Amino acid sequence: LQEQIGLMKTNLEEFVREHQRDIRNNPVFRVQVQRMCQLIGVDPLASRKGYMAELLGVGDFYCELGIQIIDICVATRFMNGGLIDLEELRQRLIRRRLKGSEPVVEDDIKRAISQLAPLKGGYRIVDFGGRKIVQSVAREMNADTSMVLGLAQQTCKFTMEDIRVGLGWDEHRIRTCVDDMLRSGIVWVDHQGAVMSEYWVPAFFSQISGASLGNKIVF
Numbered sequence: 001l002q003e004q005i006g007l008m009k010t011n012l013e014e015f016v017r018e019h020q021r022d023i024r025n026n027p028v029f030r031v032q033v034q035r036m037c038q039l040i041g042v043d044p045l046a047s048r049k050g051y052m053a054e055l056l057g058v059g060d061f062y063c064e065l066g067i068q069i070i071d072i073c074v075a076t077r078f079m080n081g082g083l084i085d086l087e088e089l090r091q092r093l094i095r096r097r098l099k100g101s102e103p104v105v106e107d108d109i110k111r112a113i114s115q116l117a118p119l120k121g122g123y124r125i126v127d128f129g130g131r132k133i134v135q136s137v138a139r140e141m142n143a144d145t146s147m148v149l150g151l152a153q154q155t156c157k158f159t160m161e162d163i164r165v166g167l168g169w170d171e172h173r174i175r176t177c178v179d180d181m182l183r184s185g186i187v188w189v190d191h192q193g194a195v196m197s198e199y200w201v202p203a204f205f206s207q208i209s210g211a212s213l214g215n216k217i218v219f
Contacts, residue, residue, distance in 0.1 A: 027105040061102055065112040068093055073123070073136035081185030082137030083203035086125065089134050091206075109134075128153050133203050137184075144177040145186070149201060156204040159196050 015033075022029050072092050076084055086106060093104050113134065116123040122138030128150050135141070151166050152158040163174045178199060181187045187199040 025102060027103045027108060031105065031107045062108070062112045062115055065093070065104065065108060066116050068096055069109065069112055069123070069134075070116070070121070070136075072096065073134065077136065078185070080202040081181075081187075082122070082135060082139075083186060083201075084134050084136070085203055085206045086132035086134055088206040106132075131204070139184070144173070145181060148177055148181065149186075149203075152199075152201050153204060157190075157198050157200045159198055161196060 019029075019033075069089065072089060073082070073084060076092075086109065090104060090106060090109060093109070097104065110125060113123050113125060120138060122135060124135050126133050126135050126141065126146075128146070131153050147167055148158065148163060151162060160171075160174050160178065163169055163177075164171075169177075178187070181199070182189060186203070187201055190198040190200060
């Protein structure tokens with residue numbers, strides 16, 4: 001069995017050598033090749049001190065991508081509290097990268113973020129009912145915050161009454177959670193609501209047009 005695996009790895013290396021250009025320029029093909037590597041137990045970014053990464057041409061690619069992800073997350077943190085929609089991040093990366101650079105797909109971002117773990121900056125991807133959000137702050141998101149964000153994922157906003165009805169919490173628990181979200185910058189508050197204040201989640205804004213927000217958000 002070990003001999004067979006060794007032969008497969010050798011054949012894979014030869015395949016990668018022959019298709020390096022396609023791997024770099026075609027993101028779908030790149031993902032497929034990386035998954036082939038995983039199937040036979042090869043981590044392209046770690047094997048033999050980056051040997052396979054060098055063959056694949058992805059070592060520098062993911063390093064560069066990781067730096068760009070950090071730059072974007074830091075630059076937008078004052079707006080979103082360290083939470084940014086994965087697709088919004090991808091679009092920002094595409095606009096930021098030089099013309100002619102390798103295309104970027106979701107899988108590339110996931111791999112680049114996984115390489116940021118040693119920096120201990122809190123970079124990770126969290127899921128809210130199918131919506132993928134990149135977290136870039138070194139703090140644990142408690143269960144209450146996660147539940148409220150899940151409640152707001154469709155409309156990008158919520159009120160305290162929404163939490164009371166949707167989650168059945170008492171006023172003290174609601175206020176404690178919302179105040180914590182405000183302090184961390186995860187939500188913005190709109191006091192101009194006709195009946196009660198609304199709390200908006202900037203990380204979810206990518207799903208609605210800027211026009212629909214009007215001038216209601218209080219910074």
